[in-house]
Amino acid sequence: MNQQKRNPVIVSVQALQRMPYYLQLLKEHKQAGDIVISAKTIATELRLNDVQVRKDLAAVSSIKGKPNTGFEIQDLIDNMEDYLGYNNVMDAVLIGAGSLGKALISYKGFENYGLNIVAAFDNEVGTTGDVINGCRIRPVSEMEEFCKRLRIHIGIITVPAQSAQAACDNLLASGILAIWNFAPVHLNAPENVLVQNENMAASLAMLSRKLKEMTR
Secondary structure (H helix, E strand, O other): OOOOOOOOOOOOHHHHHHHHHHHHHHHHHHHOOOOEEOHHHHHHHHOOOHHHHHHHHHHHOOOOOEOOOEEEHHHHHHHHHHHHOOOOOEEEEEEOOOHHHHHHHHOHHHHHHOEEEEEEEOOOOOOOOOEEOOEEEEOHHHHHHHHHHHOOOEEEEOOOHHHHHHHHHHHHHOOOOEEEEOOOOOOOOOOOOEEEEOOHHHHHHHHHHHHHHHOO
């Protein structure tokens, strides 16, 4: 595929959040043997507005869709993975090797998204030294030297709420520039550090509220 170089594209947070769903659908259609797909088909299957889908695809695609046929699926997959950074393996460390932390370490699907958890850190005596999915759990005291030596810039927090800020501070001291936070608390971090919160309590509250409205 001969792609033209494009200027950097900025999409909205909402559009960025839709991209993994587009990508998953595209891969399903490719596996089924499809070659092309229309924005309308994507919109219908994902229950989205087709105008919005066309706008999202146009923002990241180097190839314009063809009238009456749509986009070549492989082109869209390549463009989307490139835009999302899935083609570039990003090493990350995890702090908090409890049940959630171990589940994330064990999840093999991260490799599809360019994420590689290379080490986990914890202070529990019975946990350090264990190896999960090829990832060794180390004492937190080793984290700063490890991250700086390997130039790790992504940290994942899976500690209890009361320990989250301390974990964040340890990551910051280790040179981490992006934090994926699974603890249900607001972290105090410098403006130049990216923080993505995955608040499961908030998501559950939203789900519970909507379910309650549906069953009234």
